[in-house]
Amino acid sequence: MEASKQLLLDLYGQMLLIRRFEEHVRKMARSGALAGFPHAYVGEEAVAVGVCAHLDENDAVFSTHRGHGHALAMGCEPRRLLAELLGKASGYCGGRGGSMHVSAVEKGFMGCNGIVAANMPLAVGAGLSARLNQDGTVAVSFFGDGASNHGAFHESLNLASKLMLPVLFVCENNQYATHTSFESVTANTDVASRAAAYAMPGVAIDGNDVEAVWQAAGEAVGRARDGEGPTLLECRTYRTVGHHEHGPVYGEYRTKEEVDAWRERCPIEQLRGRLLGEDPELTAQFARLEQEVAEVVAEAAEFAEHSPYPKPSVREEQAYA
């Protein structure tokens, strides 16, 4: 399966949107305009974009604490996403969710999650629902290398495999959990190899190569939709920013050199370089794209900033369904 130029350009555009959106979020967080500790997806865009290209709003994506990229890749509106991050009434959840709990069910985006690894069993449940309803949808759990050491990983992979559920387990192996290197706390760091413990296919791919992600995810999603069960996809990638915006990008737990080397492998720049190499004429289109994305983000910022907060009087609405 090879991606067409048009598709690659589309994926490029999505990655760029995530990058620029996150840059705005980071700026706001560091200035104090955005409360809390947002976890930016910078450097890992190819994973969300490559996987979600195979999904639509009928599928079910369960995301992490680092989930803005997944939300955007599922087609969430930047303005309502940003409004939610700011706790505004116009956000997807009326300002209740914020960065770590935003969901947009109409987009198949079932939510970020503040509890590491907790989304895996949820995705299994969505897979169960899909199988029972024979509706052809798939469920995706994104999770980090850190999450792969949680018991939920073990139980979820076994359940999904034994019940042959349409689930994708996408490990975003960025090699660190906060400031703890994966290697320092993990006996077997080859996550894909662990799929064998669940009689499930496990595939390791370059998570900074959006076409590779797109290809592997396409096969896995195809198998899932065909009733052939789950797949574990390990995408090896890197976050080139801090764990969150109030911590260091490097120093303490990793070197500037390491971060710089991965910045060289930026998924967006790599794709851009490759496409330009094939077709130098694209320069203008890239410039246009950059402009468009900047406008979308600026408009979202404008919208979010000027949206009102929810009124305290609504605080107990929806306490129960």
Next chain:
Amino acid sequence: MEASKQLLLDLYGQMLLIRRFEEHVRKMARSGALAGFPHAYVGEEAVAVGVCAHLDENDAVFSTHRGHGHALAMGCEPRRLLAELLGKASGYCGGRGGSMHVSAVEKGFMGCNGIVAANMPLAVGAGLSARLNQDGTVAVSFFGDGASNHGAFHESLNLASKLMLPVLFVCENNQYATHTSFESVTANTDVASRAAAYAMPGVAIDGNDVEAVWQAAGEAVGRARDGEGPTLLECRTYRTVGHHEHGPVYGEYRTKEEVDAWRERCPIEQLRGRLLGEDPELTAQFARLEQEVAEVVAEAAEFAEHSPYPKPSVREEQAYA
């Protein structure tokens, strides 16, 4: 490593004691003389005996809901064990623990456990203590096939392997968890193979062959004491009685034929046959052993039955240390 005849006779005696002890417990449970739902170890004696032969009271054995065999193999007194099962003051725990929670710390027997898989992290902790104190002890977690699907398995094996702790994880794969066959709920039923997910040696052995268990456990204990880290031992065995004494032995979830076939492979009878084949003179010694064991169990029964219950007034003693 080959076991001497004397050792094998010793292991035989221990298995016999467990068998006769459990037969007594079963009888009491079915007559109502023993309250609750004791889980008998009948058919699996070779595992406890083969492993515990390498341990002494300085080591730390963490057992399951099916733990009388482990307790006896660690040298617990049958009388105090039985008294505990009956909730008597003379039991190891003063009658508080009963079958599923009895411990005898002076014997290195850290306790049965009513929560499946919960003993695995505890054994890791004991291993940590051993490593820190450099005391040369090892920790053993016994657990069932059913327990191997619990998240605690995953987290414990990773922790023990990464920290290189002196821990043995002994899976008693008797193919069922209550009435659920392992195969019906498990994607990969080759438990030993799952050790690879934790970069740990995994060894599958015939759990009804006490010498095989003794050999494999000896190697694993040796590695642990030498600072070479944990091992996963999968002992394939079978319980030839019901899950507990108020459920069926066969019917519903397994056939009489299957149970009978495994009874043919009784670890005790097998060893007896083999030893007699090598030395027919042993007949008299076996008869003597049988007699001795019967006396021990009878004496234990007498003791336990006539021991008083704890007084209600002690109910809150030791609420806190």
Next chain:
Amino acid sequence: MPSQTSQQELTTKGYTEAMRDALGEEMRRDPSVVVFGEGIGPRGGNWGETTGLYDEFGPERVIDTPISELGFTGMGIGAAMRGLRPVVNLMFVDFFGEAMSQIMNQAAKWHYVSGGQVSVPVVFWAVMGSGNYAGAHHSGCLYPLFMHIAGLKVVTPATPADGKGLLKSAIRDDNPVVFLAHRMLWDFQGPVPDGELLTPLGEARVVRSGTDVTVVAIAQMVHEAARAAKALAEEGISVELIDPRTLVPLDVETILASVHKTGRLVIVDEAYARCSAAAEISALVAQEGFKWLRAPIRRLETLPIPHPVAAPLEEAMLPNAAKVVQAVHDVMQAG
């Protein structure tokens, strides 16, 4: 008596059987109802609470799980978020510890936090309670933990009729419901209305009317308290006995109205005392019904120690009818 049943015929049924009926009826009515847990397939559950359902509905809807409470509880929650109505059978409430993360951080929160985009119609079913010398790992009540967590409902039926009527309502409820059946009632027989029975969550049952003292009792303790009330009646003390039936939502009105009438309150709760349902009921009455109180509010509860297996110890730690009689005497004397 459950409210909608005045016209219905009654049949004597067992507590377990009544709950099994409820589950079967709901599965027949609504194809989105599924059940899973350990040994609930062909085995029919640890107590026969699902007997026959596997044969009727098959392995797609009656799913035997591995011993993975965290995983299959989360599976129930995720399935509920996607439109199913799972009944997750966790066997013993003591095993909720395995799945606590999913129950307290996922099930309880998504409806509110999503701004109402999703709901989580899942029932967490288990058996609770002591009285069987089962020891420290199979005797807990633990409902106070779930009462404390915002977003959950908590149900504790004391009769076969309530087992049926409340379970059906719990399955139809759009919120996560912790549904705890008491082990000592397992074979308890009682009249159950034939046909449809939907007992609303949040409505207490006045088991017995009275004028001298209000006794609120939960689950198995309802029967101990009823025995006590009968004995007290013979002495001329008139007890109003209330079974809240659901602890969240709690029918405070019925309790307050009773205390208004009697001026005295005794609460009989098999859970540990600290931060218990009894503590909550006491606090509500001490705030809202203070003006009617003539005597201290008295709590009767299980002593705060892990459950010992020895019969004399377990019996000594539990409330029972005799202790209720004593407590009622105490409050009658106090004011």
Next chain:
Amino acid sequence: MPSQTSQQELTTKGYTEAMRDALGEEMRRDPSVVVFGEGIGPRGGNWGETTGLYDEFGPERVIDTPISELGFTGMGIGAAMRGLRPVVNLMFVDFFGEAMSQIMNQAAKWHYVSGGQVSVPVVFWAVMGSGNYAGAHHSGCLYPLFMHIAGLKVVTPATPADGKGLLKSAIRDDNPVVFLAHRMLWDFQGPVPDGELLTPLGEARVVRSGTDVTVVAIAQMVHEAARAAKALAEEGISVELIDPRTLVPLDVETILASVHKTGRLVIVDEAYARCSAAAEISALVAQEGFKWLRAPIRRLETLPIPHPVAAPLEEAMLPNAAKVVQAVHDVMQAG
């Protein structure tokens, strides 16, 4: 003021710093004290609560763990059963859900059930509390869950001195202790006695003496209540403010003695209302101190909804000084 400190010099310290001092001192004193958790090694913990310890004590005693709360909590318990004194850092109390099985079924039970053969000297340390718009998964208090479970102790320091003195006592205690530090006090500065400081578990602190109304407040709420008490003093209302400091064991005597004096009780608790510490305190007083009460017992707590991120919503759900003032006015008017 902690009891043993009358002779000691005071130094102004931060809350975090004081707890770090306590841990360092105990590790220096007793080689069996170890600490583990996520990012508590070279990183020094999420809040700097272990900064410097890795360098001083090395990776054998300061152990960075994988994200395996169930596993490493159980590892702490097993190690404690074998003689170590682990401080298990669980980061946020919300993550106790992952490890609940080990905390409630293992740590809490082994000492009693073994008939005293083993003890389980482990501290479960975490940060709790709202006030920072962190949302539904990082804002819980949850101490009522641990109070309910027999066998655990529960500690909630409100000042740097108590952070130090109670943590040292918790580490030396032979029981499992849930130790919860409040996030909003992170940088809070206060006087800490120099040198050894062992504040006993089970001794409340009377923050302010008064005669009109007893206010019991927990953790961060102590500071809100203190502000309220100051404002009320200006109106001529004399508040006796009590910080229980440890919720198990709870110093009921100090609370009862105060209610005896004032006849009125307001409880300020940031946890959810149902089955809370406030409920427990109310129930204890409604039973043991009823005769002294002149007015209904008033609870002030966080509304029972998952924590929303939006600032106006979170603020509206929490108790604060203004609400305490209002509640005190209410009880003063009531009787």
